[in-house]
Amino acid sequence: STLHTWEKVDAYLTEQLIQQDSILEQVLANNKEADLPAIDVAPNQGKLLSLYAQMIGAERILEIGTLGGYSTIWMARALPEHGKLITLELDPHHAVVASQNIALAGLSQKVEIRGGEALEQLAKLEEEGAEPFDLIFIDADKPNNPLYLQWALRLSRPGTVIVGDNVVREGEVTNRHSTDPRVQGVRKFMELLAEDPRMTATAIQTVGAKGYDGFALGIVKS
Numbered sequence: 001s002t003l004h005t006w007e008k009v010d011a012y013l014t015e016q017l018i019q020q021d022s023i024l025e026q027v028l029a030n031n032k033e034a035d036l037p038a039i040d041v042a043p044n045q046g047k048l049l050s051l052y053a054q055m056i057g058a059e060r061i062l063e064i065g066t067l068g069g070y071s072t073i074w075m076a077r078a079l080p081e082h083g084k085l086i087t088l089e090l091d092p093h094h095a096v097v098a099s100q101n102i103a104l105a106g107l108s109q110k111v112e113i114r115g116g117e118a119l120e121q122l123a124k125l126e127e128e129g130a131e132p133f134d135l136i137f138i139d140a141d142k143p144n145n146p147l148y149l150q151w152a153l154r155l156s157r158p159g160t161v162i163v164g165d166n167v168v169r170e171g172e173v174t175n176r177h178s179t180d181p182r183v184q185g186v187r188k189f190m191e192l193l194a195e196d197p198r199m200t201a202t203a204i205q206t207v208g209a210k211g212y213d214g215f216a217l218g219i220v221k222s
């Protein structure tokens with residue numbers, strides 16, 4: 001099948017370009033052992049996030065949706081010594097597993113997991129007067145994507161890069177009549193990206209080990 005080809009190519013690309021990494025392999029094994037859903041980004045996507053962070057010299061990263069910390073670790077590894085990544089996670093079990101994985105990766109000093117509803121944590125960050133983030137990865141509950149994007153803008157500066165995952169959903173994103181609140185969340189997210197004069201953005205379809213999906217990439221202008 002076609003999906004089989006995508007999987008084979010992903011395996012090939014990963015084998016060619018992504019160094020074997022016993023820590024990340026252990027992280028995925030820990031997630032499985034702890035019954036976390038295997039909805040983390042693929043290795044080549046994790047590395048893409050890490051490359052984005054390196055391209056912009058990110059020192060402060062915000063992630064919405066931690067799961068077991070797989071994407072967190074990819075991004076946090078790109079941080080300089082004094083860099084910081086804050087990641088938001090609703091599910092306390094996920095947060096515990098992530099915390100263990102991040103410790104395993106030796107990144108506990110750089111990574112802070114904040115438990116609870118992301119929307120509440122985002123408001124708290126603003127109340128605390130958090131410094132703007134350089135890179136923001138939105139990867140939690142998709143119905144809230146439009147709100148997460150608005151928060152991301154509030155916690156940004158000109159030049160901040162915002163990445164949204166799962167914006168294609170096997171093509172369902174084109175179905176304006178979809179009854180799936182995740183699809184409607186993504187559609188509204190796209191509209192905001194298009195309309196908001198503070199942002200310029202694009203989106204790319206992806207196929208691979210995680211099926212047919214896509215990501216949106218935007219930069220804050222002013």
Ligand code: SAM
Pocket residue numbers: 039040041064065066067068069070071072088089090091094116117118119139140141
């Ligand atoms: N970024 C992770 C990775 O690639 O390794 C995957 C994140 S997973 C797709 C989405 C996560 O968002 C889940 O762990 C889920 O518990 C969390 N989540 C869902 N709703 C949330 C909310 N309202 N606030 C914070 N986190 C939420």
